[in-house]
Amino acid sequence: MSDAGGMPRVRPREDRVPWARRVRATIANQQFVLFVVLVALLVFFGSQNSRFFTTAEFTNLIIDFCGLILLAVAETYVIISGGIDLSVGSTVAISGVVGAFAMETLASHHVGEVAILLVGTVVCAGIGGAVGVLNAVLITKANLVPFVATLVTLSAGAGMALVFSRGADVGSNPAAISWSATGAWIFTWESMIVIAITIVLSLVLHFTAYGRYNFAIGSNAFAARVAGIDVRRHVASVYVVAGVLAGLTGMFFYIRLGAGAPTSGIGDELNAIAAVVIGGVSLVGGVGVMTGTILGAMILTVVTDGLIFINIQPTWNQVVVGAIIALAVVLQSLRPGRQGASA
């Protein structure tokens, strides 16, 4: 528009933040608090057992983090869009089992190792995507609420994984296991791939139109619709993406185990949702930051692994996780103006 007019322009009032307020704002910043908690946990476990700070242990930490983070990324997208996906854990199991079956079949036909893993990845992602499509249809066509729709696929997926595998691990692939032990420094190859996917999806969420629409729909679906956004199509796509991420996690567990286990991932949707909640994503939609989810997943991983390291019964794990969630939620409710953490 033209800038030429002689009319005096009203300058918008800049918000002035003196340094003291800036410091206080940083402390109130959820991300900052999570980071401090993460460092404190690492220091604590390291001080209890010096072997915690070894390359081997960090490699394990990262592997466990990677088994959780794609599910947490999936939940971040879904929850910010105003929904929830309870089915991701079951989808890990069903896609892992079906993928393992496909890879087993290929192996019996003497197909090369690399080709088998590539095909397996595609099959796992495809099965995950198919579950996502089913969720999308139930939600956007049959108009079920996401909680119910994905509860249906949670049950069905877990059941199908058991039926399909007859309750036992599918296949045996020692080559996958030995491959999974290679990599660079503290990163195994498959961990690097997972981390790369996480980074890409973080950028997409916060810097692209697709991500912007995700926030807009979760914030006010009517506003998004009348702004010309195809809300149904977007919501459908989010569940498909979540399914694919769960499928890839199925492949990730297959590589670690050298087999597809019908129990892999079962119940992990709750850990993923926990990571998201700890990370400050609002369960009613429209608000959240991917770095929060990443920090949340890191904290959960460090606690789970650290408790084992200092010889505390793993049964305590759930209790500690519950306490952390409660703490995170209380912290969030104390934060002033917590509406404003997004795009």
Add this chain to the structure above:
Amino acid sequence: MTEQGPVLELDGISASYGSVQALDDVSLVAHAGEVIGLVGDNGAGKSTLIKIISGVQSPDSGRVVVDGEERHWRSPHDAMQAGIETLYQDSSLAPHLSIGSNIFLGREIRRGGLLGRLGFLDQRSMERKALEELENVGVTVPLSRRTVSQLSGGQRQAVAIGRAVLWSQHVIVLDEPTNHLGARQSQEVLHVIRRARERGLCVIFVSHTLPHVIEVTDRIVVLRLGRVVRDAPTSQYTVESLLATITGLVAAPGS
């Protein structure tokens, strides 16, 4: 302004929600540079008519004609592309997004080059332009990086109106834009409406505040129980006669 055909024509529009007949054979003709008041009691059908104009809903029967061409909106996006912008009674802003993001929602500015083609947004340009363009249509808001949820009700309304006005090509539909506004802010809204008229836009203004309607409109259409009961130049109404026509306590003159 040269003589032109109407920018918007509604012809025999009917719509119902189940057994409720919300609109019954409603017709209306709107020209460029004209401000039309649409009034009527609660439930008279004003918002329903507006949702039909803006493509949120489809009529059961009747025609919507824009610039002489009959149109069938499949979505609000179609109506927007035809130059019709709407401020809905139900908030049409996303509270958790910034002012700038809201102004450009669905029309985001992308970055140049490959990143832009991959869908990456030029957030800085959007924030800057949002303020400029809002000022151009006469709306002043605080820093555009603020989220809408951090604004007062009146400021939110200003942002929503500003967005409708600045994107509009032909028709602006404002459903109760002065709702929740104080006296001064209401006057500012009326000022924005006048400026839109000067720019040659057609404004359809829905309000229950009759003095505002009389002050700013050229013509007033009165709806009662889904029917048009009077459509006349504003000069033929007083607040009292308008009120009487809305409530139906006095027979509308000429009917």
